Amino acid sequence: MEPQPHTVESYRDAVLRLVNALPPEHIALDQALGRSTAEAVTARLPVPAFDxxxxxxxxxxxxxxxxxxxxxxxxxxxxxxxxxxxxxxxxxxxxxxxxxxxxxxxxxxxxxxxxxxxxxxxxxxxxxxxxxxxxxxxxxxRRGEDIAAGALVIPRGATLGPRDLALLAATGHDGVLVHRKARVAIVATGDELSSSLPDGGIPDSNSVYLRAAIASVGADIASTLVARDDVAALREALDTAARDADLIVSTGGVGPGTHDLAGRLAAEAPGGTLATVAMRPGRPQAHATWRGTPWLALPGNPTAAFVSFEAFVRPVLGRLGGGAEHSGTAAETVSVGWESRPGAVRFVPLSVGGDAESVSVSPFGPPSHASHSLSAMFRAPLIAMLGAETADVRPGQLVRVIEPA
CATH class of the missing domain: 2.170.190.11 (Molybdopterin biosynthesis moea protein, domain 3.)
Structure with a gap:
């Protein structure tokens, strides 16, 4: 199957259609940090509760x-x-x-x-x-002068932080209805991951990153598996992953190489798509449903897997958890311009400089290869998300940024 061309936005929409918010459950406030509300919450008690x-x-x-x-x-x-x-x-x-x-x-x-x-x-x-x-x-x-009984205190779909939990307690709640945590299975593919080090083997940094990144957004790890470059082995790993997971995230095997099997299996599975997304890094992507479980197949290159998590996995986990379906972005002013070519969304690691009155950002290392530099991508405090229409970046220009997990 030939890969289907996508923009970042169209591919994000496609993977979001794989999932719906998980069922709600009522839990105690001390267990609700980071969870998303399944309904709007109103005050049971006024604040103050009396004059x-x-x-x-x-x-x-x-x-x-x-x-x-x-x-x-x-x-x-x-x-x-x-x-x-x-x-x-x-x-x-x-x-x-x-x-x-x-x-x-x-x-x-x-x-x-x-x-x-x-x-x-x-x-x-x-x-x-x-x-x-x-x-x-x-x-x-006066009674209720701050918050009246029955007033909205937390909207539906809000991710609960410490102040939200305190507000719920102050308005008479000891628990809250939230969406269930997503269970995510990780499958890393590639013979090189099971090879002995240092003779040709590659450390499985993708699994380490994904476990931490998934946990940081409030989801649970159902399992972590490594599959060889063998169709039967990959099928077995996916079957195992699907048994107790709400989402499968795999890395590797989505390119055009002879041993890139994940993309081929995804394309053959129900609702499967092998795609080329107009982004750098992270161009090859795939998704499908495996044994009834949504599956996102990311590239194996660590920097590509990292930006793919921010662009696609984080929004999917947000929808599963009933919360935000996009990566948080803001705008920062660049202090140093650099040459760039339009045509694809580019993720560029940035360093932060300036002082309290004037903060500015610049590329973390040489802009020409910063997006493919493992050290830059994993150490930079911010990642620029340059639109496909953006040509050369000029000093003083505002750029969208992601603050990664």
Whole structure:
């Protein structure tokens, strides 16, 4: 089968059509970091949950201190303390002042908290009365003034971070409905991976990278297999991989070589495609469904496998997990231009320079071969994603960048 030409965008769309979001499950908040919500979440409790004191002071009725000032304080009957965590105290009556600590519930009838500093003594004591005057602010956090009960707090499809989990807890949740974690099987192909080192063998860095990259986006590793350049061996590895996985990711064997078997098997499988994608590195790609399990076949070159993960595997894992279906990109200004040829999306490793006021980026090593340099691609803090229409890059130009895993 002849490879089908694709742009990066059209091939990403094609592999995304292989998968749907995994079923939801309800889990405890302490297990939900990095998971994506399967439904919009609303507040069960308002924030604050009740009217409470914004500072240490005295809860009073504003009518009782309306005409008071520092020179003519109002004298009120002092009641017992209310601390944070106390139950709601009895209603406040005319002429009374109740000491309240920050976060303590404000007694019904009180509409003002006077800071302890705005008292004649300037401190809390056990006297029967207290002399106070208004400070100009109510100093009361009203029930629901930050978040009302029933308000949206987390949208559907959000990837939960530490602050999201705290927000859920603050609004009355002890668990959340999220999509199940994806289980991914890795298959590395090639006789060279099983050869003895250093006589012709190649370390299997792709499996090491993929295991770490997949884990970094919140998916689980179902298995890691190595298959020789033999059709029967590769079929057996794929059969094993498909038994307990939601996705198979293989590396190697998608080029035109005589021993490139993964692409051929993918093209013969249901929904299979052997493709040439207009990108450098990572031009040869393939995908299919194997024994009912979606399969992405990436190139074996480590730099090509790396950018293929960012361009295609990460979005697929995002859809499976119910979250973002694209690699996060931003724009940075280049400080050093370089010659380039349009016609394909190019992934170029970048170094970061400048200072806090002016950050700029430049190629990590010689631009002519940086995208194929293993050391540059795996050490660079950012990767430029130059559009297929981009010709020479000029100093001061904005370029899209990926912050890789």
């Amino acid at each position: 409470n004191a914004a500072m240490d002071g005295y809860a009073v009725r504003s009518h009782d201190v309306a005409n008071a000032d520092r020179d003519r304080p109002a004298t009120l009957t002092r009641l017992s303390y209310v601390r944070a965590g106390s139950s709601l105290p009895q209603a406040l009556h005319a002429g009374e002042a109740r000491p309240v600590m920050t976060g303590a519930p404000v007694p019904p009838g009180a509409d003002l908290v006077i800071p302890v500093e705005s008292t004649a003594s300037g401190r809390f004591d056990d006297s029967a009365t207290v002399e106070v005057w208004p400070s100009g602010r109510a100093n009361i956090r």
